Amino acid sequence: MSKVKVSRKAHFNAAHRLFRKDWSDEKNTSIFGKCSNPNYHGHNYELIVSVSGKIDPETGFVMDMKILKDLIKIEVEETLDHKNLNIEVEEFKSLNPTAENIAVFIFNKLRPHIALDKELEITLYETPRNFVMYSG
Amino acid sequence: MSKVKVSRKAHFNAAHRLFRKDWSDEKNTSIFGKCSNPNYHGHNYELIVSVSGKIDPETGFVMDMKILKDLIKIEVEETLDHKNLNIEVEEFKSLNPTAENIAVFIFNKLRPHIALDKELEITLYETPRNFVMYSG
Amino acid sequence: MSKVKVSRKAHFNAAHRLFRKDWSDEKNTSIFGKCSNPNYHGHNYELIVSVSGKIDPETGFVMDMKILKDLIKIEVEETLDHKNLNIEVEEFKSLNPTAENIAVFIFNKLRPHIALDKELEITLYETPRNFVMYSG
Amino acid sequence: MSKVKVSRKAHFNAAHRLFRKDWSDEKNTSIFGKCSNPNYHGHNYELIVSVSGKIDPETGFVMDMKILKDLIKIEVEETLDHKNLNIEVEEFKSLNPTAENIAVFIFNKLRPHIALDKELEITLYETPRNFVMYSG
Amino acid sequence: MSKVKVSRKAHFNAAHRLFRKDWSDEKNTSIFGKCSNPNYHGHNYELIVSVSGKIDPETGFVMDMKILKDLIKIEVEETLDHKNLNIEVEEFKSLNPTAENIAVFIFNKLRPHIALDKELEITLYETPRNFVMYSG
Amino acid sequence: MSKVKVSRKAHFNAAHRLFRKDWSDEKNTSIFGKCSNPNYHGHNYELIVSVSGKIDPETGFVMDMKILKDLIKIEVEETLDHKNLNIEVEEFKSLNPTAENIAVFIFNKLRPHIALDKELEITLYETPRNFVMYSG
Numbered sequence: 001m002s003k004v005k006v007s008r009k010a011h012f013n014a015a016h017r018l019f020r021k022d023w024s025d026e027k028n029t030s031i032f033g034k035c036s037n038p039n040y041h042g043h044n045y046e047l048i049v050s051v052s053g054k055i056d057p058e059t060g061f062v063m064d065m066k067i068l069k070d071l072i073k074i075e076v077e078e079t080l081d082h083k084n085l086n087i088e089v090e091e092f093k094s095l096n097p098t099a100e101n102i103a104v105f106i107f108n109k110l111r112p113h114i115a116l117d118k119e120l121e122i123t124l125y126e127t128p129r130n131f132v133m134y135s136g
Numbered sequence: 137m138s139k140v141k142v143s144r145k146a147h148f149n150a151a152h153r154l155f156r157k158d159w160s161d162e163k164n165t166s167i168f169g170k171c172s173n174p175n176y177h178g179h180n181y182e183l184i185v186s187v188s189g190k191i192d193p194e195t196g197f198v199m200d201m202k203i204l205k206d207l208i209k210i211e212v213e214e215t216l217d218h219k220n221l222n223i224e225v226e227e228f229k230s231l232n233p234t235a236e237n238i239a240v241f242i243f244n245k246l247r248p249h250i251a252l253d254k255e256l257e258i259t260l261y262e263t264p265r266n267f268v269m270y271s272g
Numbered sequence: 273m274s275k276v277k278v279s280r281k282a283h284f285n286a287a288h289r290l291f292r293k294d295w296s297d298e299k300n301t302s303i304f305g306k307c308s309n310p311n312y313h314g315h316n317y318e319l320i321v322s323v324s325g326k327i328d329p330e331t332g333f334v335m336d337m338k339i340l341k342d343l344i345k346i347e348v349e350e351t352l353d354h355k356n357l358n359i360e361v362e363e364f365k366s367l368n369p370t371a372e373n374i375a376v377f378i379f380n381k382l383r384p385h386i387a388l389d390k391e392l393e394i395t396l397y398e399t400p401r402n403f404v405m406y407s408g
Numbered sequence: 409m410s411k412v413k414v415s416r417k418a419h420f421n422a423a424h425r426l427f428r429k430d431w432s433d434e435k436n437t438s439i440f441g442k443c444s445n446p447n448y449h450g451h452n453y454e455l456i457v458s459v460s461g462k463i464d465p466e467t468g469f470v471m472d473m474k475i476l477k478d479l480i481k482i483e484v485e486e487t488l489d490h491k492n493l494n495i496e497v498e499e500f501k502s503l504n505p506t507a508e509n510i511a512v513f514i515f516n517k518l519r520p521h522i523a524l525d526k527e528l529e530i531t532l533y534e535t536p537r538n539f540v541m542y543s544g
Numbered sequence: 545m546s547k548v549k550v551s552r553k554a555h556f557n558a559a560h561r562l563f564r565k566d567w568s569d570e571k572n573t574s575i576f577g578k579c580s581n582p583n584y585h586g587h588n589y590e591l592i593v594s595v596s597g598k599i600d601p602e603t604g605f606v607m608d609m610k611i612l613k614d615l616i617k618i619e620v621e622e623t624l625d626h627k628n629l630n631i632e633v634e635e636f637k638s639l640n641p642t643a644e645n646i647a648v649f650i651f652n653k654l655r656p657h658i659a660l661d662k663e664l665e666i667t668l669y670e671t672p673r674n675f676v677m678y679s680g
Numbered sequence: 681m682s683k684v685k686v687s688r689k690a691h692f693n694a695a696h697r698l699f700r701k702d703w704s705d706e707k708n709t710s711i712f713g714k715c716s717n718p719n720y721h722g723h724n725y726e727l728i729v730s731v732s733g734k735i736d737p738e739t740g741f742v743m744d745m746k747i748l749k750d751l752i753k754i755e756v757e758e759t760l761d762h763k764n765l766n767i768e769v770e771e772f773k774s775l776n777p778t779a780e781n782i783a784v785f786i787f788n789k790l791r792p793h794i795a796l797d798k799e800l801e802i803t804l805y806e807t808p809r810n811f812v813m814y815s816g
Contacts, residue, residue: 002678002679002680003678004644004647004648004676004677004678005676005677005678006643006644006674006675006676007674007675007676007677008673008674009672009673009674010673011263011264013177013178013179013263014177014178015151015175015176015177015178015220016178018740020738031739031744032739033746034217034218035218037218037219037220039151039219039220039223039224040151040176040178040220041149041150041151041178041217041218041219041220042149042150042151042152042176042177042178042179043149043178043179043180044179044180044263044264046264050677055642055644055645055648058564059575059576059640059642060562060639060640060641060642060644060645061642061644062644062676064575065674066577081170081177082170082171082173082177083173083175083177084151084173084175084176084177087175088175095740096739096740097740098735098739098740098741099686100684100686100735100740100741100742101735101740103684104684104735127147127149127180128147128180128182128689129688129689129690130686130687130688130689130745131686131687132684132685132686132687132742133684133685133687134682134683134684134685135682136682138542138543138544139542140508140511140512140540140541140542141540141541141542142507142508142538142539142540143538143539143540143541144537144538145536145537145538146537154332156330167331167336168331169338186541191506191508191509191512194428195439195440195504195506196426196503196504196505196506196508196509197506197508198508198540200439201538202441231332232331232332233332234327234331234332234333235278236276236278236327236332236333236334237327237332239276240276240327264281265280265281265282266278266279266280266281266337267278267279268276268277268278268279268334269276269277269279269322270274270275270276270277271274272274283671283672285585285586285587285671286585286586287559287583287584287585287586287628288586290468292466303467303472304467305474306625306626307626309626309627309628311559311627311628311631311632312559312584312586312628313557313558313559313586313625313626313627313628314557314558314559314560314584314585314586314587315557315586315587315588316587316588316671316672318672353578353585354578354579354581354585355581355583355585356559356581356583356584356585359583360583367468368467368468369468370463370467370468370469371414372412372414372463372468372469372470373463373468375412376412376463399555399557399588400417400555400588400590401416401417401418402414402415402416402417402473403414403415404412404413404414404415404470405412405413405415406410406411406412406413407410408410419807419808421721421722421723421807422721422722423695423719423720423721423722423764424722442761442762443762445762445763445764445768447695447763447764447767447768448695448720448722448764449693449694449695449722449761449762449763449764450693450694450695450696450720450721450722450723451693451722451723451724452723452724452807452808454808489714489721490714490715490717490721491717491719491721492695492717492719492720492721495719496719535691535693535724536691536724536726546814546815546816547814548780548783548784548812548813548814549812549813549814550779550780550810550811550812551810551811551812551813552809552810553808553809553810554809594813599778599780599781599784602700603711603712603776603778604698604775604776604777604778604780604781605778605780606780606812608711609810610713
């Protein structure tokens with residue numbers, strides 16, 4: 001049996017700013033532009049979590065979408081939704097919360113909860129026009 | 137000649153929080169929930185600006201979309217994009233930046249620039265699932 | 273203060289068939305086509321519930337979206353989601369579950385829970401290409 | 409019984425240019441910009457045709473969507489799809505094919521085929537960001 | 545010449561329920577939840593069929609989209625559209641019609657009609673939030 | 681550090697026709713159908729440009745989206761937007777402007793401007809229902 005990739009969409013809203021503490025304001029602005037606004041801006045992040053693996057012949061599922069939905073809720077939404085990423089999420093106190101880094105963060109949060117014989121892929125839309133994909 | 141409504145989509149990203157200074161933290165949380173997070177959260181606001189009026193028989197336009205696009209850029213995007221609404225937009229220092237109030241604010245910014253014989257309507261998506269409409 | 277219309281999206285999946293018990297199979301098929309399949313077919317119904325009224329100057333809300341979201345869940349989703357409309361929803365045992373009739377049904381379910389000084393509008397997508405709107 | 413508005417989406421692709429024969433090239437370019445390119449450009453036009461009226465108590469329909477779909481196909485798609493609007497559509501040989509004028513043209517094509525006790529509304533997307541609405 | 549992947553969207557509506565005949569009602573409900581409703585529910589399935597291969601230097605096509613569109617219509621839409629998958633589709637009388645199994649079924653229906661030097665990929669949206677991908 | 685794929689959406693409108701100069705009108709029509717209309721038709725092309733590579737640990741970016749946005753504007757939009765592809769784009773005077781060939785053309789325009797250790801992928805929507813993907 002070949003592999004199927006199953007995907008579930010979710011979303012969260014958050015505030016962030018892009019900057020490095022060890023750079024001057026001038027350098028932060030020259031590299032990150034208005035995304036470096038010290039008062040923060042924000043996004044509706046749209047998230048797609050994809051899991052690839054063989055279909056379980058008993059259920060016809062690669063993975064139960066209800067379980068995946070709950071997992072995303074507990075591991076991702078409760079950590080990131082309606083939060084200020086720079087202030088309230090431990091990892092982003094020192095790591096710049098770019099879409100790339102947030103996608104890797106979400107991957108690392110979910111990976112331990114996905115069976116080892118399955119692959120995980122994270123797609124994260126920062127805006128309807130900018131998005132990133134990470135699969136470990 | 138009957139009226140035609142022409143619409144132009146735009147967008148901006150911003151941080152905000154919902155709260156009233158004259159309420160306690162407890163009351164703000166009980167009314168506004170996680171939207172009242174003191175560290176802010178944010179959205180990709182999707183905006184539709186609609187202008188209704190008669191078609192100019194010379195051009196075939198109700199209003200030149202390029203002019204409307206530039207007007208939205210100057211009056212709305214430059215004021216709100218990548219901003220913290222509560223801190224950086226004068227009106228929202230004392231007014232709660234709900235989607236309703238932001239739509240009225242945008243209407244009031246654009247109305248003086250639209251010809252008097254034309255009607256203006258603002259549709260504002262705070263998230264893909266929540267949106268408001270205001271036409272004066 | 274002029275009125276603002278606030279809208280909330282929701283969705284539910286259901287099976288149905290279009291037919292009248294008092295018509296022959298031939299007449300049902302000639303009027304309703306493949307939508308009259310006796311074994312049912314189904315849709316992902318996308319729902320937009322809109323409430324129009326004045327902005328409450330205290331909260332900046334026309335209506336709290338969390339309350340509207342919960343109301344849609346209790347009154348609409350719990351009644352219609354993952355149901356066979358013809359068999360499991362009392363009203364549609366005798367009434368043809370067209371998109372038009374479902375929209376009126378949803379309006380009537382929600383109207384008693386919306387303040388009398390506010391207007392209610394129901395938009396229901398039966399497919400991404402067919403949708404209906406009803407406001408009483 | 410109050411009125412319900414039923415809507416059907418359709419689409420067509422076409423080439424056009426915006427210009428007036430009685431204007432100089434300079435004036436056409438100054439008013440219509442790159443939309444006036446003499447070699448034409450084109451769009452995927454997305455169309456929504458809406459019909460408002462009372463629900464027929466026998467069928468539960470305001471109007472049979474299959475009939476509306478076929479009507480749009482015959483009256484609109486066969487006239488406009490994969491056409492050069494300025495060259496191949498009689499009306500636009502002398503009338504500027506702006507979105508506004510195309511919407512009025514579609515309304516006039518469909519209106520004679522819609523029952524007199526029903527209202528017709530045309531929404532036409534020229535691009536995902538620009539659209540117009542006309543209802544007679 | 546490197547490979548290009550060309551994709552065509554289509555859709556169909558169907559009713560189904562998730563269950564195994566050899567399981568008790570209790571077990572079906574505990575595993576499949578409300579998706580196991582014996583009276584069925586349904587979906588608007590959105591389908592993307594992708595074919596990868598070299599561009600034919602004569603036509604500039606990997607595959608003629610009109611041919612692919614007709615193939616999807618004959619092989620997929622006529623078999624699944626407005627059907628009850630459990631009752632009316634032979635394969636799903638004994639196989640659970642999960643999105644995963646439907647995607648594999650569509651792949652197997654189309655594969656014999658696609659040239660051997662081309663690859664086939666099926667993406668199937670069961671809802672706007674749940675989708676699966678299969679490529680053999 | 682594993683690779684992340686970052687994507688940016690853009691769009692352009694253009695006219696084109698599908699045909700070969702060395703074929704008769706009859707043969708062009710039999711192969712390309714109404715897409716071969718000598719008077720041209722057109723599309724709103726939606727473009728996704730994706731760049732894959734390692735995250736720069738200093739910025740948290742694979743590639744600065746502002747730089748990618750400007751690159752797409754200069755290399756793609758200025759060349760193709762509001763143009764007649766067959767007449768005004770040198771490559772398509774002799775090459776059939778199918779979606780496949782346009783995607784390869786865009787890839788070749790952008791590839792020299794993307795760092796050698798990064799991969800480039802082009803996704804091009806000719807209509808909301810037809811799209812192609814090319815990655816060299």
